[in-house]
Amino acid sequence: xxxxxxxxxxxxxxxxxxxxxxxxxxxxxxxxxxxxxxxxxxxxxxxxxxxxxxxxxxxxxxxxxxxxxxxxxxxxxxxxxxxxxxxxxxxxxxxx
Numbered sequence: 001x002x003x004x005x006x007x008x009x010x011x012x013x014x015x016x017x018x019x020x021x022x023x024x025x026x027x028x029x030x031x032x033x034x035x036x037x038x039x040x041x042x043x044x045x046x047x048x049x050x051x052x053x054x055x056x057x058x059x060x061x062x063x064x065x066x067x068x069x070x071x072x073x074x075x076x077x078x079x080x081x082x083x084x085x086x087x088x089x090x091x092x093x094x095x096x
Contacts, residue, residue: 003078008071015070016058026054029074032081039084046073 003011015022029050036043050073053061063069068076 003071003075008075011071012069015054022054022058025070025074026051029054029077032077035084036077036080039087040076040080043076043080046076049073050077 011025015025033047037047046068049068050070053070053073
């Protein structure tokens with residue numbers, strides 16, 4: 001499910017001004033990594049960038065033109081995580 005631009009902007013702002021939220025955001029993303037990677041192994045490089053971005057001081061990471069920021073990468077992690085969860089649920093269900 002796509003995240004609205006308004007929600008992305010709000011999240012980016014909060015990540016930059018609220019260190020506790022930034023830490024919680026990072027922890028939740030880390031909790032999703034393994035499942036997300038099962039569904040989309042190509043995310044490994046983006047996850048590494050995600051860690052670099054969130055490990056830097058707010059507003060200090062320099063992005064290349066067209067490069068995704070932490071919220072855009074998190075959206076990809078979230079989508080892959082959700083798809084893997086759905087796939088696991090489908091595989092675990094039985095037809096009666």
